[in-house]
Amino acid sequence: MQFPRATHRLLGFSGPKHETIKIKEEVKSFLATELKLTLSEEKTLITHAKTEKARFLGYDIHVLQQDTKRDQRGQRSINGSIGLRIPDGKMKDKARQYKKGGKPTHRKERTMNSDFDIIAQYQSEFRGFAQYYLLAYNAHQLHSLKQTMEWSLARTLANKFKSTPNKIFKKYKMTRETDGQSYKVLQTEVKR
Known part of the structure; x- marks a missing residue:
């Protein structure tokens, strides 16, 4: 037997709450009678x-x-x-993955990778998170997460090479131009 996939929908309505409750009951009835689906009461909320x-x-x-x-x-x-x-908790939870005791820390499990792979992994993780939340009006607050991840990256490379984060920043820091803006990044190149 194949079960229908759970779907997520958001319905906006401008009007009094009693009409909203009536609409919710009509949707629930339609789903049950026409589509043989059940509306999750715990996930179906009416929010002002x-x-x-x-x-x-x-x-x-x-x-x-x-x-x-x-x-x-x-x-x-x-x-x-x-x-x-972007919910504050989402940014804090993401940053917590790169912290210990409230401060950015190294990720020891990554030190066996090449410096290129370590940098690429951090960049990929930040880019994925930032791209997903790009539509948010508070996306500018991702700068704090970026700084946390940069320090974690520098500490990971410093741990790998028995160095210090400041020496890592000096070694790998570059300025990149994107869409007419200058950005300071950590970068390495692989010679082929």
């Missing part, structure tokens, strides 16, 4: 988007309300817009 955030696919989603934010004409510019936010 101005006062609460709905967690959906790793994002916090809510309605933005900021009366002081105004455009060139002096009109409120973001009120009523939907905002996607």
Whole structure:
């Protein structure tokens, strides 16, 4: 027997709560009678988007309300817009993977890899996380995670080569140009 895949949907509705409850019951009934699916009561929540955030696919989603934010004409510019936010806990959990005692630390299990592989793995992990959350309005806060991961990377390489993080930064630090912006990165090259 084959079971249907679990799917995730987010439904937005502007109106009174009693109508929202009625819509939820109609959706539940439709799923049960027409599609033979069960609506998960514990995962199907009604959230007031101005006062609460709905967690959906790793994002916090809510309605933005900021009366002081105004455009060139002096009109409120973001009120009523939907905002996607990286949950604070997601960034902290990711950073925790590269910390010990609250400070960036080396990843001993990676020291058996080449310096190229170590740098590539860190870059891949950061890029994957950052790309997923690129739509969030607070994506600029990823800078803190980037710094934590850079120090963990430097400490991992320092541990591998019996050196110090500062010497690692001097050895591998480069400036890269991307879309007209300069970025300081840790980089190594493999001669072929």
